[in-house]
Amino acid sequence: AxxxxxxxxxMFVQEKEAVTLDCTYDTSDQSYGLxxxxxxxxxxxxxxxxxxxxxxxxxxxxxxxxxxQKARKSANLVISASQLGDSAMYFCxxxxxxxxxxxxxxxxxxxxxSVKP
Amino acid sequence: xxxxxxxxxxxxxxxxxxxxxxCDPISGHVSLFWYQQALGQGPEFLTYFQNEAQLDKSGLPSxxxxxxxxxxxxxxxxxxxxxxxxxxxxxxASSFRGLTGELFFGEGSRLTVL
Numbered sequence: 001a002x003x004x005x006x007x008x009x010x011m012f013v014q015e016k017e018a019v020t021l022d023c024t025y026d027t028s029d030q031s032y033g034l035x036x037x038x039x040x041x042x043x044x045x046x047x048x049x050x051x052x053x054x055x056x057x058x059x060x061x062x063x064x065x066x067x068x069q070k071a072r073k074s075a076n077l078v079i080s081a082s083q084l085g086d087s088a089m090y091f092c093x094x095x096x097x098x099x100x101x102x103x104x105x106x107x108x109x110x111x112x113x114s115v116k117p
Numbered sequence: 118x119x120x121x122x123x124x125x126x127x128x129x130x131x132x133x134x135x136x137x138x139x140c141d142p143i144s145g146h147v148s149l150f151w152y153q154q155a156l157g158q159g160p161e162f163l164t165y166f167q168n169e170a171q172l173d174k175s176g177l178p179s180x181x182x183x184x185x186x187x188x189x190x191x192x193x194x195x196x197x198x199x200x201x202x203x204x205x206x207x208x209x210a211s212s213f214r215g216l217t218g219e220l221f222f223g224e225g226s227r228l229t230v231l
Contacts, residue, residue: 004159037222043206045160045222091159104150104173105220107159 003027004092004108011113013082020067021077021111023092029053032096034075035105036066039089048090051075079113087115119143121223123209129229130199138194138226142211149192150220151184152208160208166192199230 005024013019025034036048051059051066059066067076079086089112093105122141130136142149147168152160153176162176168189177184181200186192196203206227210220 035220042224043208043227044224045208045210045220047219047221050219093159104162104165104176105152105160107161109157109159 002108003106004094006092006108006111008111009109011111013079013086013113013115015084015115015117016081018078018080019082019113021079021090021092021113023075023077023108025073025075025092025094027073027094027096029096032094034066034068035093035095036064036075036077037091037093037107038086039091039110041088045091049077082115084115084117087113089113121209121211121221123207123223123226125226126224127227127229129231131231132199132201134199135195135197136199136228138196138207138209138228140192140194140209140211140223142190142192142209143213143221144190146211146213146221147189148212148214149186150210150212151192151194152210153178154206154208154225156205163194163207196228199228201230204228204230 032053034051038046049059049061049064051068058068063080065078089110091110092108124139149166151163154160164184165173166186181197183195206225208225210222212220
């Protein structure tokens, strides 16, 4: 079973509108972290936002917010006031906490966001 | 520079050749990760270092893949006897802390095996 599922291969949004990118995850760990990264055509993965499994409030970073629904195991990314520069691939990722060892990131397959002028 | 630096950015190899990909992490970052990203896919974990110690190499796809970080700074990912299925972007990332720290990625090395 996939650990991270992103069901939207591609999304379009009009400039200045908000868009939600879906992400569901699967883990039996109680301690884990959820991340969103942006990958423009240059290839670099750019960190956007982080949500810890014990965080009670949804994470926000500027125009990015994470809609964390723990019971549903979903961590959707909301981008408000889309800009042309937001056009890129977006990856949801999870780091599982394991006692006594360091975790590593498990990525979804990504969603390609295209912002229309 | 301030970010993670990878070289070469592009590498074309004939099948059977050995290649070496270099990663220069952010100064002071103790953790270093290598990921493989096939076309149209998300990155997949290959291996992880904490300083010079390779703590996890469970993601390396075969014994043709070898990574080292001898002085706890620069890391090299070596692929011996390259195969066409090795064609991918190889991403390096570093982190100040291993578990909860944010990963900073380089721009990757795109390997094409003919």
